Amino acid sequence: MRSVLIYLFAAFCVIYLGSCRPSTSAADEKQSRHLDSITAIINSPELKALNQKILDNPNDAGLYHERAKVLLQLKQLEEAINDAKRSLRIDSTKAEYYITEADIFFAANQTRNAKDVLEKIVLKFPENTEGLLKLGELFFYVKQYENAFAAINKALKINQNLAQAYYLKGSIYKETGDTAKAISSLETAVEQDNKNYGAFLHLGMIYGARKNTIAVEYYDNAIRINPTAEVFYAKAKLMQDLGRFDEAVAIYEQILKGDPQNEFSLYNLGAIHLEVKKDPSKALDYFSKAIAVNPKYAEAYFARGVCYEELKEKKNAYEDYTTCLRLKPNYEPAVDALNALGKAD
Numbered sequence: 001m002r003s004v005l006i007y008l009f010a011a012f013c014v015i016y017l018g019s020c021r022p023s024t025s026a027a028d029e030k031q032s033r034h035l036d037s038i039t040a041i042i043n044s045p046e047l048k049a050l051n052q053k054i055l056d057n058p059n060d061a062g063l064y065h066e067r068a069k070v071l072l073q074l075k076q077l078e079e080a081i082n083d084a085k086r087s088l089r090i091d092s093t094k095a096e097y098y099i100t101e102a103d104i105f106f107a108a109n110q111t112r113n114a115k116d117v118l119e120k121i122v123l124k125f126p127e128n129t130e131g132l133l134k135l136g137e138l139f140f141y142v143k144q145y146e147n148a149f150a151a152i153n154k155a156l157k158i159n160q161n162l163a164q165a166y167y168l169k170g171s172i173y174k175e176t177g178d179t180a181k182a183i184s185s186l187e188t189a190v191e192q193d194n195k196n197y198g199a200f201l202h203l204g205m206i207y208g209a210r211k212n213t214i215a216v217e218y219y220d221n222a223i224r225i226n227p228t229a230e231v232f233y234a235k236a237k238l239m240q241d242l243g244r245f246d247e248a249v250a251i252y253e254q255i256l257k258g259d260p261q262n263e264f265s266l267y268n269l270g271a272i273h274l275e276v277k278k279d280p281s282k283a284l285d286y287f288s289k290a291i292a293v294n295p296k297y298a299e300a301y302f303a304r305g306v307c308y309e310e311l312k313e314k315k316n317a318y319e320d321y322t323t324c325l326r327l328k329p330n331y332e333p334a335v336d337a338l339n340a341l342g343k344a345d
Helices: 009-018 026-042 045-056 061-073 077-090 095-107 111-124 129-141 145-158 163-175 179-192 197-209 214-225 229-241 245-258 263-275 280-293 298-310 314-327 332-344
Strands: none
Touching (some): 045 061, 061 077, 061 095, 095 129, 111 129, 129 145, 129 163, 163 179, 179 197, 197 214, 229 263, 263 298
16 A cells, blocks of 8 residues: 555645635635635724723823734734824834834734834843844744844843743754754743643654654643644644554544644545555545645645555546646655556556
8 A cells, every 4th residue: 555644744834824725716715815814803892992991091002002912913913003193103112112113013014114123122121031032933934043142142141030041942943953952942942831832842742753652741731822723733633643543533623623624634534544544535535624624735645646556546546646646746755656556567
């Protein structure tokens, strides 16, 4: 049997929250998001209360700052930026006002403006560690690691007990491949803050890649703090790698209850049912669901082709292998499968 145990875990961790899923119409989806956004604004009691307070106190910088934060949460970024600027025009002595403005620029993907604001904070409030860490985070985001370390280390000179600083350093080390230093920094982060979700998740991922069972403990701590699909998927993937397939299946099924269109969980359930449970019919169903979610999922077409071949449906197998290669030219397993299929004929 051709192996289809291709899990794409790294891809999941990078794109899960923003994964592209098919819709009947991009315009319809955009309109739906717009309507949802309008509904959220209209129904926000916090925003209504702030609007009334601002009408009563139009020169209160703090009220504009609070409304900017609410608008940021509602993803009304243009209006949020306007309020952030108003708060600073009224009172430019508050570091938190600048930080909120930087957060909004960052959310709007205006990284240059965010950087300008954060650098202003560093100059105007040199002891403000939050500004330094956010600057370090921004440099990390744009892969300027030396600048990131400089900002983070400056914050640590002011306060050596900053969990977020160690988390950011660990994230940089992890991304640059220095896992020993990543583990050291991330472990320091959780020592300083036992609710640091990101640090527990990264530690789980590092040890999980080594198939070390200590990763389970880190994932469970991350779940305790923030039970996201991301960390459940990571734990399921580890169970799968460790050969604890029933546990993996249970977690994947739990993920699908909350997110029926989770293509990666669907794919992995298909792989387990095909190769471990020897049930190509059930596996085919999972791969078909993954393809329905993402019609460009090349590996799922290949895997479904294997199912069809197992079920003696060679025409369907040929079509899926061909589709896989159209989406991912020179994908070696599909090339081999087509060649073998041709020889069998």
